[in-house]
Amino acid sequence: MNIGEASKASGVSSKMIRYYEQIGLIHPTARSENNYRLYTEDEVHVLRFIRRARSLGFSLEETQKLLALWQDKARESAAVKEVATQHIADLERRIAEMQGMVKTLKHLSHCCSGDGRPDCPILEDLAASAAPPVKPTRRKH
Amino acid sequence: MNIGEASKASGVSSKMIRYYEQIGLIHPTARSENNYRLYTEDEVHVLRFIRRARSLGFSLEETQKLLALWQDKARESAAVKEVATQHIADLERRIAEMQGMVKTLKHLSHCCSGDGRPDCPILEDLAASAAPPVKPTRRKH
DNA sequence: CTTGACCTTCCCATGATGGGAAGCCCTATC
DNA sequence: GATAGGGCTTCCCATCATGGGAAGGTCAAG
Incomplete structure (x- = not known):
């Protein structure tokens, strides 16, 4: 086809x-x-x-590994599980990171009147960042 | 400086x-x-x-909006809250998506012996995809 | 005078995907 | 036979945010 x-x-x-x-x-x-x-x-x-x-x-890189394992009839299931476990850990790390953002944002949003007035705790938070140097967290390559 | x-x-x-x-x-x-x-x-x-x-x-696009609002002394806090609310919704959508993946993966991983034998429910799941056509979900532009 | 630490611009790479142009091939319709 | 449309080909470009690195200018200390 x-x-x-x-x-x-x-x-x-x-x-x-x-x-x-x-x-x-x-x-x-x-x-x-x-x-x-x-x-x-x-x-x-x-x-x-x-x-x-x-x-x-x-x-795609992980997918390639899985594909190779799938096509290898003599594979050890431990190798597959390893790929999956790593991926789960990565997902959970990213989920936790985003949940942290959501928590902060919801708090700030909750405190914001959201009307015609200019006062806004969200902007105040963004503007108030007193601690500049934070090493950015790196992702898997 | x-x-x-x-x-x-x-x-x-x-x-x-x-x-x-x-x-x-x-x-x-x-x-x-x-x-x-x-x-x-x-x-x-x-x-x-x-x-x-x-x-x-x-x-960066959202950041630009927030920056403009921050520098606009006559802003309405509702505009800021709107940006934040949208972003929260987006984060929550992505979190839910990843949680779904984790749930599936954990189940499959749990069922995988992870030893020297080749039998692996994870690969079986990947190989068994009986339903081909799924419209991919689109992200915010 | 050299060395090293800055700074500048410019180009390239990432990951996964889509958009679109230019051109070839086939079939159906006028 | 001509043409229109749809599918296929390759090639280039864009996304998003970030980093790497080259080539070259500038400055201060040794």
């Missing part, structure tokens, strides 16, 4: 399919005489695997 | 200060005879405001 059908069948856009091929996440497929990419059911299955991994928040 | 000092005093890297100037988030500053950027206390204060807004997760 052509890339458009593979896209519909997998839920991955044509653009992304080409990109995944370009970065080596998936193998180049066969081509028709017109130079159109041709996809088999197996290849569509791989695309669905990728889409599912992405929907669980795995990066 | 020079950009390096302003950076230390505000917690914003020199790179970012120049970038903020380039995109018009902050006004171009005075220059010394050597063409070095010169910063006043007020300008450092603005940089700290930006850093604080960023640390609460506001985008």
Whole structure:
């Protein structure tokens, strides 16, 4: 089938399919005489695997690891679990970070009259930052 | 003071200060005879405001709005609250999304033996995606 | 006079995705 | 046969916020 059908069948856009091929996440497929990419059911299955991994928040790099493990019949499930565990930890860190923001913002918002007057505790907080030097937290590469 | 000092005093890297100037988030500053950027206390204060807004997760676009409101003595606090409320909603949406991922992943991980055997419910889930077409959710622009 | 620490501008990279142009191929319709 | 439309190809650009690094100017201390 052509890339458009593979896209519909997998839920991955044509653009992304080409990109995944370009970065080596998936193998180049066969081509028709017109130079159109041709996809088999197996290849569509791989695309669905990728889409599912992405929907669980795995990066393309992690997805590539999972894909390799999936295709390695002799894999150890411990390796898969390791990838998942790391990802869970990363998600939880980011969730906690955002929850901290929400907590602060809700407090400030609650204290803000939100009417026609100019006084605003939200702006006061932003303006009052007395402690300048905070090492920014780094993400996973 | 020079950009390096302003950076230390505000917690914003020199790179970012120049970038903020380039995109018009902050006004171009005075220059010394050597063409070095010169910063006043007020300008450092603005940089700290930006850093604080960023640390609460506001985008640079939102930060610009907040900055404009901060500098507008006749602002209505309702306008500020509106920006904050939208941002809270966005954060909460993203948190919920990630919590959903964590929930699924924890369940799958829990079911995975994580030893030397190849059987793995995590991979089975990824491979089993029976429902292809899911419209991806869009973020705020 | 050299060294090192600043500063300047300019270009490139990240991650994952979309937009769009220019051009080829095929089919259906007039 | 000509044309219109839709699908495919490659290539380039944009996003968002940030960092890395090169090439070169400036300044102060040794």
